[in-house]
Amino acid sequence: MQTFGQLASSPSAASGSRLEQLAAALPKFETRGMNFFYGTHQALFDISLKVPQKSVTALIGPSGCGKSTYLRTLNRMNDIIEHTRVMGPVLLDGKEIYSPDVDVVSLRKRVGMVFQKSTPFPKSIFDNVAYGPRIHGNRNRQSLVEIVEKCLRQAALWEEVKDRLKDSAMALSGGQQQRLCIARALATSPEVLLMDEPASALDPASTSRVEDLIIELKQNYTIIIVTHNMQQAARISEWTAFFCQGRLVEFGLTKQLFTNPVQKETEDYITGRFG
Template sequence: MALVKRFTQFVDPPNEGNITQVPESVPTLGTPKIETRGMSFFYGTKQALYDINLQIQSRAVTALIGPSGCGKSTYLRSLNRMNDIIEGTRVTGEVLLDGADIYNRDVDVVSLRKRVGMVFQKSTPFPKSIFDNIAFGPRIAGQTNKSELQVIVERSLKQAALWNEVKDRLKESAMALSGGQQQRLCIARALATNPEVLLMDEPASALDPASTARIEDLIFELKQNYTIVIVTHNMQQAARISEMTAFFCVGRLVEIGQTKQLFTNPTQKETEDYITGRFG
């Protein structure tokens, strides 16, 4: 009972007043946006993920939790093939985006990454102006029309709740923004390519509580239009913002379920140990 009490207070977002239109219902289990079937991952000969079967629902937030080194970041980065950059990595099994295997030989990685955007733990503004940062994705996709770019930049910054703070200094360097602003800039930059899925690798772990709250509000807004997968070390955060939570441990998917249920009534002993802080 104590366990239930402890986690229901996390599940109810404390800042509910700020958030408009919180969809209360957990999305129905329709066709998943992303699905991995029997997926394993190798760094050279070292296996990092074992037989992951996981469905990620469209227009919802799926949180990946687990102790350090459990493979949750590796899993996230395999969803847009970011691990391809690292030499000697290998994937077996299937990773399906809208039913099509993204590791298929004829898949173009560049267009895959335009559909599946990513935000990293450390904010990484390019040493360019704010405008050029946001316009980067559309530009490499071939957009050169100045007024089109202006529309995209404004829309993306508004979506990332950064527009009002930077609208008068779009030509200034993005490096001059604060940490929280830089991270929202990176979210806006990822949104500018108009992705369907947004992968977030501990997007708020380097931020102060106020900036973290802003990012969480933002995720609440964004999930109405995007499928979001977020890796987080912060279980309260997972409980606050996600519909579904998946618990990883030593390269295996231990449990996935509706967030409220996973935190209040986990089916696996390992999950319970982890979320009650007995381990990890």
């Protein structure tokens, strides 16, 4: 067990690519030997991971492996659940996000999140996107109009909704709702976007639009995406982390991890899925 943990905590040493080391030198997020508990149940064990900035990192693994839990520790969404505990450093740009002087509100402004199920507010399309800037104190109508248009354009939704910004967001299709949620997350101008299976409830056409969008967005944002779809991970991510039973088994360049995995478990999982 001990040796396995050590291996998992130094995945970059295991694969040892030059590119990888370069990216690891400037991580956006970093966890060092992080453990996570729901009450007395330990969900994450000794996770050491450096998430490179301005790229897409995919978190893959079987259901219940802790990848979503890991994602939610990064914007402290687990704080909402009672009796949860994080042990070990979680660093954003080298600063501990769980230290008492960090304001959760400003952390979540920097680290946006898109959920598996699209969750538009029961309000108009405009108010959905403008909600973020508004709660952070933007009261300027003109600037809100600009932000809404910019974010809807970024989310590739503008052309479809520009004539009905006042309509209820609930009237949009599933794929449109999810892109609206991405636009809404972009409106607070975050640095990181956390995506928890953002396309799993969408049809293939909407999925491919969301994927294109993610590839587009990585120019400016650090994106961490949880996905069950391995082709998706292979298509859109540069980096992949494989989780299993609350442990980080392997982390590396997506190409490398998918074609030439270091760990036996990773290989089993990937080949098992591909048949």
